[in-house]
Amino acid sequence: MTTTLDPSVRIGKAAVAAVGLLALATGALESVVTPTLPLLQRELDMSPAEGALLSIVLLITGALITPIAGKFGDRYGGKLVLVRLMALVSAGGLISALAPNLPVLLAGQVLQGAMVGALPLSFILMRKHLPAGESKVAIGLVSGLFVGGGMAGTLMAGPVAEGLSRHWMFALPTIVVIAATALVGKLFPPDPPGRSDGGGIDWPGLALLCGTLVTLMLVLALAPDLAAAQPVVLGGLVVLLAAFVTGWIIVERRVASPMVDLRMLARPAVWKSCVLTFVICVGTATPVYLVPQLLALPSDAYGFGASATAIGFFLLPGTIAATLAGPIAGIGARRFGARFVVTAGVVLLVAGLLGLALVHTAVWQVVAGKALIALANGLCVTAMVTSTATSVDQNDTGIATSLVLVTRVLGFAVGVQFSGALLTASIPAGSDVPAESAFVTSFVMAAAVTTLSLFVIRTMSKGAKE
Template sequence: MTTVPAPPIRIGKTAVGALSMLAVATGALESVVTPTLPLLQRELDMSPAEGALLSIVLLVTGALVTPIAGRLGDRYGGKRILIRLMTVVCAGGLVSALAPNLQVLLLGQVLQGAMVGALPLSFILVRKHLPAAESKVAIGVVSGLFVGGGMAGTLSAGPVAEGLSRHWMFALPTIAVIGATLLVNRLMPDDPPGRPDDAGVDWPGLLLLSAALVTLMLALALAPDIIGSQPLMLLALVVVLAALVTGWTAVERRAASPMVDLGLLARPAVWKSCVLTFVICAGTAVAVHLVPQLFAVSADDYGFGAGATEIGFFLLPGAVVASLAGPLSGIGARRFGARAVVCTGGAVMTAALFALAAAHSEVWHLVVGKAMIALANGLCVTALVTGTATAVDPGDTGIATGLVLVTRVIGFAVGVQISGAILTAGTPSGSDVPAESAFVTGFVVAGAVTALSLLVARTLSKGVEE
C-alpha cells in the first residue's frame, strides 16, 4: 500500500519573522571585518598581505558552502541542514570573539563562512511551507533583511570595536545569531527530505571547487600589487585557475550526484540570473568601496575629511534603503514580474553611478547616490533570487538559489578588487591620496558595465518561461 505524504504545514508570520531575525544577525556578523580591518591590522600586527587574506577568507568559504548547503537542504530537508549549519557559524563567531591572534581569528572566519549558506536553506523552507505568491514576498523580506543586517554590521562594527573591543565586535552579533537559531528551531516546522541519498557527497567536485575559489580570490587579492612587478605570477595563477575550472567541469559532468548541477546551471532562468547578479553586485561593490574612501579624503584636497563615525552616519540612509529594497522587490516581482524589477533596478544603478562620476563635490551627492545604488542592488538581487527560486522545481530550490548567491559573493569580491586596483593605479608617486580622476574612472567603469547588463535583463522573462 502506497503511503501518501502529508501536505506541508503552512507557516505563519512568526516563523518567517524568525528566519528574518536570523538573516539580520548573520548579515551583521558577515560584515564586521571590512570596516575594522585597519584596527585589526594594528592590534594583531598584520601585514597588508595578511589583512587581505583575512578580508577574503569568509567569502571563499561562503562561496564554497552555499551550493553544498543548497544541495544538502534539497536532499535532506532545509531545517535540518540550516540548524546544523548555524551551529558551525555560532562556533565560528565565538572563536573569532575569543581569538588572541591572527591564526585563531582566521579559523573563526573559516567557520563563519558557513553562514552564507543560510539564505538558500531559508528559501527552501519558505518555498515548501508557503504558496508561490506568498513565498516571493517572504523571500524578498528575508533577502532584504540580510542586506540590511550587513549594512548595520558595517555601521556598528567600528564604534563597538573602538568603544568596547574587537572581541565584542564579533560577540554581539554571534549572540544574536544564537538566539535567532533557537527561535527558528522552535517555530519552524520540520520539512521532509526532498530526495534519497543514493550517491553521497561529491568529494572530488567539492575539492576542485574549493581549490578554484581559493585561487580566484587569491588572484583578485594579489593582482593590484603584482600585475606590474610580477606579471608571470599573476599569469600562473590564471593558468592554474583555468585548469581547476576545467577539471571541476569534467568531474561534475561525470558525477552521479554533483554538488553543482551543470545541467541546472545551463537553464536560461539560472544562468541569466547568475550573470546579472554578478554584474549588479560588482557595480555595487565599486560604490561600496569608493564612497567611504571619498568621504575620508582630506578636505584640503577634494574630499571631506570624515572620520569613522561621520562616515557611518553618511551611510545610514543607504542601510535603511537596503533593508526596504528586499520586501519591495518581492512585491514588485509578484505584481510586475522579475524582468521589470531587474530592469528598473539596473537603470537606477546605472544612472546613480554615472551621476556620482559627474557630481561628487557635496556630501549629499554621495549620500543620495549611495542610497540609490543600495536600493537598486536590493531590488535586482532579490528579484533574481526570487525568480530563480520559483522558476525551478521545488526540489532544486536550494541549489539554484545557491548558485545565484555564490555569484553575488564573487561579484562583490571582484568589484572591490577592481575599485582598489583603480585607486592604486590613480595614486601619484610619493602620495597616499588617489587622484580625483581615479574615483571618476571607477564610477564610470561600474556604470558602463551595469548598463550592458540591461541587455541581458531584457531577455530574462523569456528565459524563466523556458
C-alpha cells in the same frame, strides 16, 4: 512543478519573523570586518597581505559551502540543515570574538563563512510552508533583511569596536544568531526529506572550486604589483586559474553526485539570473568599497576626513534603502514580474553610479548616490533570487538559488578587488592619496558594466504575476 501545501504544517508570521531575524543577524556578522580592517591590522599587527586574506576568507568559504548547503537542504530538509549550519556559524562568531591573534580569527572566519548557505535553506523553508504568493513576499523579506543586516553591521562595527572593543563587534551579532536559531528550531515543524540522489559529498569538485576561488583572488589582488615587476608569476597564476576552472568543469560533468549541478546552470532561468547577478554585483561592489574610502580621505585633498563613526552615519540612508528593497522587490515581482523589477533596478543603479562619478563634492551627494545604489542592488538581487527560487522544481530550490548566491559572492569579491587595484595603481610616488580620477574612472566603468546587463534582461520572460 505545482505542489499542494499541507495546512497542518503552514507556518505563521512569528516563524517568518524568526528567519528574518536570523538573516538580519547573519548579514551583520558577515559585514563587520570590512569597515574595521585598519583597526584589526593595528591591533593584531597584520601585514597588508594578511589583511587582504582576512577580508576574503569568509567570501571564499561562503561560496564553497553554499552549494553543499542548498543540496543537503533539498535532500534532508531545510530546517535540519539550517539549524546545524548556524551552529557552525555561532561557533565561528564566538571564536572570532575571543580571538587573541590572527590565526584564531581566521579560523573563526572560516566557520562564519557557512552563513552564506543560510539563505537558500531559508528559501526552502518558505516554499515548503507557505502558499506560492506568500512565499515570494517572504523570500523577498528575508533577502532584504540579510542585505539590511549587512549594512547595519557596517554601521555599528566602527562605534562598537572603538567604544567597547573589537571582540564585541563579533559577539553582539553572534548572540542574536544563537537566539534566532533557537526560535527557528522551535517555530518550524520538521520538514520531510526531499529527493535524494544517493551520492555523497563531491570532494574533488570542492577542492577544485576552492583552488579556483583562491587563485582568482590572488590574481586580482596581486595583478597591479606583478604586471610590471614579475609578469611571469602573474602569467603562471592565470594559467593555474584556467587549469582549476577546466578541471572543476570536467569533474562536475562526470561525477555521479556533483557539488554544483551544471545541468541546472544550463536552464535559461538559472544561467540568466547568474549572469545578471554577477554583473550587477561587480557594479555594486565598486561603491561599496569606494564610498567609505572617499569619505575617509583628508578634507584638504578632495575627501571629507570622516571618522569610522561618521562614515557609518553617512551610510545609514543606504541601510534603510537596502532593507526596504527586499519586500518591495518581492511585491513588485509578484504583481509585475521579475523582468520589470530587475530593469528598474539596473536603471537606478546606473543612474547612481554616474551621479557619483559626476558630482561628489558634497557629503549629501555621496550619501544620496550610495542610498540609490543600495536600493537598486536590493531590487535586482532580490527579484532575481525570488524568480529563480519559484521557477524551478521545489526539490531544486536550494541548488538553483545557491548558484545565484555563489555568483553574488564572486561578483562582489571581483568588484572590490578590481576597485582596490585601480586605486592602488593611481597613487602617485611619495603620496598615500590616490588620484581623484581613479574614483571617477571606477564609477564610470561600473556603470558601463552594469548597463551590459540590459541585453540579458531583454531575453528574460516577464514572469508570472500572482
